[in-house]
Amino acid sequence: MTVPIQCRPDEVFVLNLGPQHPATHGVLRVKLTMDGEYIVKAEPVLGYIHRMHEKMAEAGSFAQFMPNTARMDYLHALAYNHGYVLAVERAAGIEVPERAEYIRVITVELNRLSSHLLWWAAFLLDLGGFTPLLYAFDDRERILDLLERITGSRLTYCYFRFGGVYNDIDDEFIAGTRDFIKRLRSRLPRMYHDLVTHNIILIKRLKDIGFITPEQCRRYGATGPVARGSGINYDVRKNEPYSVYPEFDFDVPVYTECDSMARYMVRMDEIEQSLRIIEQALDKLPDGPVKAKKVPKILKPPAGDYYAAVEAARGAFGCRLVCDGGKSAYRLKLRSPTFCNLSLFGEVAEGMLLADALAFMGSLDLVIPEIDR
Amino acid sequence: MDTSIWRPIIYLICFMAFAGLNAAYLGWCERKGAGRIQRRTGPMEVGFHGLLQPLADGLKLMSKQLLVPEGVDHILFRIAPILAMIPALTSMVVIPFSDNIQGRALELSVLLLFALASIGMIAILIGGWASGNKYAVISAARAVSQNLAYEIPMLITVITIVMITGSMNLQDIAMDQQGGFWHWNIFRFDKSIFMPVSFIIFFICSVAETNRAPFDMAEAESELIAGFMTEYSSMGFGLFMMGEYLNIVVGACLTTILFLGGWSCPFGLFPGVWWFLIKIYILIFTFIWIRWTYPRTQVYKLLNLSWKILIPFSLVNLLVTAAFIKVF
Amino acid sequence: MSAYWNDVFGGAKSLAIGLSITAREFFKPVITMQYPWEVPEIPERFRGHIELVRDEKTGRPKCVCCGMCMRSCPSGCISLVGKKPEGEKKKVLTKYQLDFTKCSLCGSCIESCNFGAIRFSKDYNLASTRKEDYVFDLLKRLEEQG
Numbered sequence: 001m002t003v004p005i006q007c008r009p010d011e012v013f014v015l016n017l018g019p020q021h022p023a024t025h026g027v028l029r030v031k032l033t034m035d036g037e038y039i040v041k042a043e044p045v046l047g048y049i050h051r052m053h054e055k056m057a058e059a060g061s062f063a064q065f066m067p068n069t070a071r072m073d074y075l076h077a078l079a080y081n082h083g084y085v086l087a088v089e090r091a092a093g094i095e096v097p098e099r100a101e102y103i104r105v106i107t108v109e110l111n112r113l114s115s116h117l118l119w120w121a122a123f124l125l126d127l128g129g130f131t132p133l134l135y136a137f138d139d140r141e142r143i144l145d146l147l148e149r150i151t152g153s154r155l156t157y158c159y160f161r162f163g164g165v166y167n168d169i170d171d172e173f174i175a176g177t178r179d180f181i182k183r184l185r186s187r188l189p190r191m192y193h194d195l196v197t198h199n200i201i202l203i204k205r206l207k208d209i210g211f212i213t214p215e216q217c218r219r220y221g222a223t224g225p226v227a228r229g230s231g232i233n234y235d236v237r238k239n240e241p242y243s244v245y246p247e248f249d250f251d252v253p254v255y256t257e258c259d260s261m262a263r264y265m266v267r268m269d270e271i272e273q274s275l276r277i278i279e280q281a282l283d284k285l286p287d288g289p290v291k292a293k294k295v296p297k298i299l300k301p302p303a304g305d306y307y308a309a310v311e312a313a314r315g316a317f318g319c320r321l322v323c324d325g326g327k328s329a330y331r332l333k334l335r336s337p338t339f340c341n342l343s344l345f346g347e348v349a350e351g352m353l354l355a356d357a358l359a360f361m362g363s364l365d366l367v368i369p370e371i372d373r
Numbered sequence: 374m375d376t377s378i379w380r381p382i383i384y385l386i387c388f389m390a391f392a393g394l395n396a397a398y399l400g401w402c403e404r405k406g407a408g409r410i411q412r413r414t415g416p417m418e419v420g421f422h423g424l425l426q427p428l429a430d431g432l433k434l435m436s437k438q439l440l441v442p443e444g445v446d447h448i449l450f451r452i453a454p455i456l457a458m459i460p461a462l463t464s465m466v467v468i469p470f471s472d473n474i475q476g477r478a479l480e481l482s483v484l485l486l487f488a489l490a491s492i493g494m495i496a497i498l499i500g501g502w503a504s505g506n507k508y509a510v511i512s513a514a515r516a517v518s519q520n521l522a523y524e525i526p527m528l529i530t531v532i533t534i535v536m537i538t539g540s541m542n543l544q545d546i547a548m549d550q551q552g553g554f555w556h557w558n559i560f561r562f563d564k565s566i567f568m569p570v571s572f573i574i575f576f577i578c579s580v581a582e583t584n585r586a587p588f589d590m591a592e593a594e595s596e597l598i599a600g601f602m603t604e605y606s607s608m609g610f611g612l613f614m615m616g617e618y619l620n621i622v623v624g625a626c627l628t629t630i631l632f633l634g635g636w637s638c639p640f641g642l643f644p645g646v647w648w649f650l651i652k653i654y655i656l657i658f659t660f661i662w663i664r665w666t667y668p669r670t671q672v673y674k675l676l677n678l679s680w681k682i683l684i685p686f687s688l689v690n691l692l693v694t695a696a697f698i699k700v701f
Numbered sequence: 702m703s704a705y706w707n708d709v710f711g712g713a714k715s716l717a718i719g720l721s722i723t724a725r726e727f728f729k730p731v732i733t734m735q736y737p738w739e740v741p742e743i744p745e746r747f748r749g750h751i752e753l754v755r756d757e758k759t760g761r762p763k764c765v766c767c768g769m770c771m772r773s774c775p776s777g778c779i780s781l782v783g784k785k786p787e788g789e790k791k792k793v794l795t796k797y798q799l800d801f802t803k804c805s806l807c808g809s810c811i812e813s814c815n816f817g818a819i820r821f822s823k824d825y826n827l828a829s830t831r832k833e834d835y836v837f838d839l840l841k842r843l844e845e846q847g
Contacts, residue, residue: 037514
């Protein structure tokens, strides 16, 4: 709820939030002009963790850029792997075997679950609830164990390859994933919804706070749960299907309340949808190779302009690849969803209370390295 | 013995030891409790099950430099932590642990306790103000508005109790509830049918008064870093922490005496100080349990809770009690 | 007015449910691993820093000093030197250095190696305050192993 701000310019003070602040989840700095506890103006300051990923893509070969993709959004690294791999595959015209596509979907969705669980945990931490963090980490740890078994790493995965995946999944992974689905389904209603979602304190803090209109979402290019919480039915997996997503039956949760609670609910529902997708993918998993044959070691895609987008946990991640026929990209533009989602913060946080603004920031689900790239 | 000079000295030593042990070991209990709730072990390494952890923490805090940043109000900055600790310690004097264990029996001990509790809020205010830190000042302002809002329903419920007992002496209030648990004020349905509600209101208020989660507006670490304690280091910080735990002990003692019959046994067996201790530690565990269950409220929602729910409810209870006392 | 009573009673109920959940968790066994005392099982595909593979027949490293790993590394953390001893046809590895401060464990080097001469190790207990400690001499490491 926005209140009209009428304050004398000499009555305001500037509060520097970050770059080291418990609620900014990294090195985001927000310059807040405050009138008491009300925010008059909020100005996010970026660039504290800028690492020139886009330039690095121009320097090395296509394969050498792969590990960088995982370091942007470290919470949903596999989606970034996927986006980049898709763009290069489109450029080089590589066909991916079906089993590899399924494995990609399974791992990406597992990673999305882990990302959403971590968001949930950190969001509750922003709101001052410590215990849910540990409960969510209990579940998330199991996903990480599963993914570690097949990819070899726990956070910054580098698992996808042009034309497939690094290595095959085994029966133990499939059984473990099925167990995990069962476990999370049984825990969701009690440990997540009863403990937190239905809690009156949480409802009071999120309802009608952080109102983002659909018009604002379009203006700033917000995607993902932020847009879907504002009633915009846009999910790259449905609207511009890629990989084998069209073969699965899943819903895109959309809420029209536009407040923080709506964004919260979108993500909670997405957890269930991801479980559905993984289950179907495991059922349909075909046999076959996991890597395309005849992928040259040094890729030289023909000159041209290619684009691939994937639905990451935070929104649409786009990879625009311009090739000049050489062995490295002429230009690689990475469209990161959080950058657009954060841009909303300044406008929406005006007139909010400090505590509400931080809850609102948590509901945007920011990952700072991805904003700065 | 009663008139000898030794009595106050022995009491002083005992109460100081009790307060000190509580201030140190409640921190340990809190960490263990939080650990168990979150299915961790909590401190394990220092001593058996981390029992020496409070000592290690104290040693660490004392060996650190007491940093006084530039631009603070030097006098107030140093007074604040002491002021946070002393009133809680002083409150121990009038609390009757049993029918014969009480530092000093005062006729108006209830009033004294509330007066001392308000000083704790002033400690936060001047600590936050003197720090000259924006986060600390916001925190101080929040603490004051919160304490003001929560003292009203708390006092109204206490008035209910005082009306039932007809005394402001904690000893008398506790003596009035001797016998089984049906004599306790919480179940005194012959005086008012809303006594359990009254107990819950009082308990919520004491959580808010001690600045504990979910009402820890003053030190909301995800918003205000550490609130009024941001600029404090070493034992300055340590005293604030100890003051917080002592306030919890005092709050639990007060709740026990006002509502749970003080040192009386629920079944009328062996009344004594042990029942008092069992009751206060159950209440303290509830404090810890609540803290590690809920997210934090927001400052205006907190005031709403007080002004729109707690105060009307406690007023209704006051009226009902008055009617019951008049009619029966 | 009904919204008010809903808030009061519904809210109180939700808070009580919350307390009951955490109370139940309180009595459940601990699930964390006490790390230094218990060590997790390292999965087969764990990515530690790379190490050289020994050729069981000759006892020497399998590496033929082609330098593919060096060229494929995105961060340039591998440097190797091979010499051709008198009277032998193949090069022999004399130095293989990994600058682990730059390595991101992507595995490009392992994939680029056509001879299976390097693999991921299972070392994860790496801690030091000096940067030089992370420049590993893998050839020496291999010799020390065995």
